[in-house]
Amino acid sequence: MQGTWATSVGLDLHLELSGARPRAALESALREAVRGGRLVPGTALPSSRVLAADLRLARNTVADAYAQLIAEGWLAARHGSGTWVAERAAQPRPAVAAERPTERQSRYDLRPGTPDVSAFPRSAWLAAGRRALGAAPAGDLAGYPSPQGLPELRAALAEYLARARGVAVTPERVIVTAGFAEGLDLVCQILRARGVRALAVESYGLPEHREIAAVRGLQLDPVPVDSPGAVLSAEVLSSAGAILLTPAHQFPLGMALAPQRRRQAADWAVRTGGLLIEDDYDGEFRYDRQAVGALQALAPEHIIYGGTASKSLAPGLRLGWLVVPAGLVAEITEAKRATVRLSSSLDQLALAEFIASGQYDRQVRRMRTVYRQRRDRLLRALAQEVPDVRLTGIVAGLQALALLPDRLGEDEVVARARKHGLMLKGLADFRAGEQSHPPGLVLGYATPPAHAFTTAIARLCAVLRSAA
Amino acid sequence: MQGTWATSVGLDLHLELSGARPRAALESALREAVRGGRLVPGTALPSSRVLAADLRLARNTVADAYAQLIAEGWLAARHGSGTWVAERAAQPRPAVAAERPTERQSRYDLRPGTPDVSAFPRSAWLAAGRRALGAAPAGDLAGYPSPQGLPELRAALAEYLARARGVAVTPERVIVTAGFAEGLDLVCQILRARGVRALAVESYGLPEHREIAAVRGLQLDPVPVDSPGAVLSAEVLSSAGAILLTPAHQFPLGMALAPQRRRQAADWAVRTGGLLIEDDYDGEFRYDRQAVGALQALAPEHIIYGGTASKSLAPGLRLGWLVVPAGLVAEITEAKRATVRLSSSLDQLALAEFIASGQYDRQVRRMRTVYRQRRDRLLRALAQEVPDVRLTGIVAGLQALALLPDRLGEDEVVARARKHGLMLKGLADFRAGEQSHPPGLVLGYATPPAHAFTTAIARLCAVLRSAA
Numbered sequence: 001m002q003g004t005w006a007t008s009v010g011l012d013l014h015l016e017l018s019g020a021r022p023r024a025a026l027e028s029a030l031r032e033a034v035r036g037g038r039l040v041p042g043t044a045l046p047s048s049r050v051l052a053a054d055l056r057l058a059r060n061t062v063a064d065a066y067a068q069l070i071a072e073g074w075l076a077a078r079h080g081s082g083t084w085v086a087e088r089a090a091q092p093r094p095a096v097a098a099e100r101p102t103e104r105q106s107r108y109d110l111r112p113g114t115p116d117v118s119a120f121p122r123s124a125w126l127a128a129g130r131r132a133l134g135a136a137p138a139g140d141l142a143g144y145p146s147p148q149g150l151p152e153l154r155a156a157l158a159e160y161l162a163r164a165r166g167v168a169v170t171p172e173r174v175i176v177t178a179g180f181a182e183g184l185d186l187v188c189q190i191l192r193a194r195g196v197r198a199l200a201v202e203s204y205g206l207p208e209h210r211e212i213a214a215v216r217g218l219q220l221d222p223v224p225v226d227s228p229g230a231v232l233s234a235e236v237l238s239s240a241g242a243i244l245l246t247p248a249h250q251f252p253l254g255m256a257l258a259p260q261r262r263r264q265a266a267d268w269a270v271r272t273g274g275l276l277i278e279d280d281y282d283g284e285f286r287y288d289r290q291a292v293g294a295l296q297a298l299a300p301e302h303i304i305y306g307g308t309a310s311k312s313l314a315p316g317l318r319l320g321w322l323v324v325p326a327g328l329v330a331e332i333t334e335a336k337r338a339t340v341r342l343s344s345s346l347d348q349l350a351l352a353e354f355i356a357s358g359q360y361d362r363q364v365r366r367m368r369t370v371y372r373q374r375r376d377r378l379l380r381a382l383a384q385e386v387p388d389v390r391l392t393g394i395v396a397g398l399q400a401l402a403l404l405p406d407r408l409g410e411d412e413v414v415a416r417a418r419k420h421g422l423m424l425k426g427l428a429d430f431r432a433g434e435q436s437h438p439p440g441l442v443l444g445y446a447t448p449p450a451h452a453f454t455t456a457i458a459r460l461c462a463v464l465r466s467a468a
Numbered sequence: 469m470q471g472t473w474a475t476s477v478g479l480d481l482h483l484e485l486s487g488a489r490p491r492a493a494l495e496s497a498l499r500e501a502v503r504g505g506r507l508v509p510g511t512a513l514p515s516s517r518v519l520a521a522d523l524r525l526a527r528n529t530v531a532d533a534y535a536q537l538i539a540e541g542w543l544a545a546r547h548g549s550g551t552w553v554a555e556r557a558a559q560p561r562p563a564v565a566a567e568r569p570t571e572r573q574s575r576y577d578l579r580p581g582t583p584d585v586s587a588f589p590r591s592a593w594l595a596a597g598r599r600a601l602g603a604a605p606a607g608d609l610a611g612y613p614s615p616q617g618l619p620e621l622r623a624a625l626a627e628y629l630a631r632a633r634g635v636a637v638t639p640e641r642v643i644v645t646a647g648f649a650e651g652l653d654l655v656c657q658i659l660r661a662r663g664v665r666a667l668a669v670e671s672y673g674l675p676e677h678r679e680i681a682a683v684r685g686l687q688l689d690p691v692p693v694d695s696p697g698a699v700l701s702a703e704v705l706s707s708a709g710a711i712l713l714t715p716a717h718q719f720p721l722g723m724a725l726a727p728q729r730r731r732q733a734a735d736w737a738v739r740t741g742g743l744l745i746e747d748d749y750d751g752e753f754r755y756d757r758q759a760v761g762a763l764q765a766l767a768p769e770h771i772i773y774g775g776t777a778s779k780s781l782a783p784g785l786r787l788g789w790l791v792v793p794a795g796l797v798a799e800i801t802e803a804k805r806a807t808v809r810l811s812s813s814l815d816q817l818a819l820a821e822f823i824a825s826g827q828y829d830r831q832v833r834r835m836r837t838v839y840r841q842r843r844d845r846l847l848r849a850l851a852q853e854v855p856d857v858r859l860t861g862i863v864a865g866l867q868a869l870a871l872l873p874d875r876l877g878e879d880e881v882v883a884r885a886r887k888h889g890l891m892l893k894g895l896a897d898f899r900a901g902e903q904s905h906p907p908g909l910v911l912g913y914a915t916p917p918a919h920a921f922t923t924a925i926a927r928l929c930a931v932l933r934s935a936a
Contacts, residue, residue: 028634031634031761031765035636035765068760070727071724071727071760072634072727072730072760072761072765073727073728073730073731073734073763073766074761074766076727086727086731087731087735113612114611114612117606117607117609117610117611118606118610120606120609120610122601122602122609125814126597126598126601129594129597130594133590133594134590138585138586138588138917139585140784141585141588141590141782141784142585142586142588142781142782142783142784142785143582143585143782143783143784144581144582144778144783144784145783145784145786166499166540168503178646178809178810179808179810181807181808181809182808182809185807189683208806208807208808211806211807212806212807212808215657215806215807256539259538259539259540259541259544259554262540262541263541263554263555266541267555292536292539292540293499293540293542295541297499297503297540298541298542310612313610314609314610314611314813315610315611315612315613315810316608316609316610316611316612316613316812316813316814317610317812317813317814318613318810318811318812318813319812338676338679338680338683339649339653339676339679339680339683340647340649340650340676340680341646341649341650342646342647342783342786343786344784344785344786344787344812344815345782345784345785345786346593346784346785346815347812347814347815449606
């Protein structure tokens, strides 16, 4: 019993009546007829008896369908006057695609920000999730997660961050977030609520972070960055209510904040009660000596430490963390609770198990070796093939800065590379303030999958070799 | 080689030197000594040669540890002047717990908002996740997820929502969110950016939703609710820029929005260009007749439809969705992109597979039966044991409203129940405006696990029976 049924009253209902659910099919056909304009407002419908006979359905089936569509507002009826198509609010346009075309993901992508996602440890992660889900009580597993994050994950993170990053931390100070960006958003919300007007940011940094602060109503005060890192001048330090820094590996310029600058920053926070936000986005990946410990440990009551699994595991997980001063835990947790910003319990439990079982360390160690080798290959290739391009910011992290000689312009190089199927990002895209850095490329050497890395480097060298 | 080492220069370092990593142990001990105040700023440290001899370590090990701690800002050194403990920003208080004690989750919980999380289909979900992860390309799996949501999930949701809820939808109009709350937050952000100042809300509703709007700077205009639902008076309709409604099952009062009110609301949106937000939080759970279709289908270009997996599966998933007018897709997606608000790819892929494989429908059907039986048991128990308490809002959803007779006050009942280990929620907790409803309890009969339901109902009846 399937096909198009034209009824005796001229209704072309395009009915696809499955035997099991004729009433649902009838309702659906009537909705579509109204939606599509074949039944215009005011049209009288046949009585349920007549339509039932036409469609060889039980009369109650039609009557029930009419009642349902009246309840939904498609049809209208008055006792004794029959049933008609209700005055509709509008004839909606067909629901067409409104999405902007997204840039096709190239296999040859040396833009920064993403690790090699093909190296994500699928089976180890699945196994951790299975173990965690098997063990978890139902409330932990599926109930509304604690806004601060599940205790299992906070405990695992506290142990890891103290050990691997020198963070001064207890589980009570950890707040689980959906990546560093959400953490920053929460802190900006708190800052605004406390009356802070401006956030000092490094003059080069992630535009997304600046946008988060701006959307929350914070003015951005860019501070210059020189070779020992952010220049925390008396002027900036006297006016800013908060500072966002990338001390371990300045993004995107690549230097570590010098020891005396670290102390200066911590001193400022303690002296003025200002808040320092440490974005430790890739602190685990340091190649030539042991990682510099977290700045946060210099003044744990005045510095918020923020980290993420986006570089160490995968951005797709949407998991990050804050370690915050004791006096801010309740405030930030309450902001999360009030606006129901919670992270997936299942992912939290899986990550807790992944860390506690040692898999997280193992993955970081493995990828540190992989990325160091990639960095070395990039260094060698550039030194041999385009010696006038200098690579800096290379002691750590997943990206380095390639300084371009006068013969090359950022935009030209990026455009030329794109023609060769290679995605690059110019340094100017990260600029926030007046300070202008010589032209360069921020090369994310972690991004391509292993099999595409050699070609990506070869294309990069070819593009940089050719004259402008 | 483990234990407390007091050096000849009087440093008590509490060294726990594991054979494998003496340098890390030394660094850690020195950090702790500074952090704990045993080494105060300005203290001169022994030369690396002397300390190495004391600790029976290689001199380079000590020198490297000093260099590391200088880089981290714990120590300071000048050539020829030796090494000393740096001026510290502060002696941090030990990181004590700052979390407010959370209410112990009671097994006897009849507050609304949570499904029976013990019924979460763990193994089916894990299996869906495994299938999805096995099939997904690495970029989908682990890369930064598309801000709009993964195409696989948007396609599955579009198919489901059109079929089960009568939503006018294509995958291009679906935006994946971390639950309805995030969707509302995004919409409020867009409304403010467009200059809308006020959001009309039902005079009873979720305080969290009102708080989300308020944090985004929207004024709240409560509209009364009578038995056919929200009263969309000319006055409200002329001043509001947007309206938030729960048409299928008013939360928490429980009526469905009457057909003529549905048309009125849709007309308003079309006529004025105002935005209507439909919170379809439990639309799948309708017991006594087929679900009322989504209001959104009356004017898909003017109504945002919002749904969630929090009631149908589990709040712990943090997955929800918006279906938005074509003209809003790019704007909302851009707001998500700009502030990096993305949902876990792994969960998205698992849900897509869960829906596409029919497991989602199966779970909803299974739970619909469970919850209907619970509702019927609640109805019977109250009718038999406390006939002066009337239950309304029962045709759908996971909660009902128990209207209290004069002899009972909301606060007294809630307090008395708590003493008996039963968590209840009074209607007044949801009130937004002037309108005052007679006292009642919003009973979430889905919340307790199956084995606790009988006791929860018995305690409820006992508390309601006893005199105030």
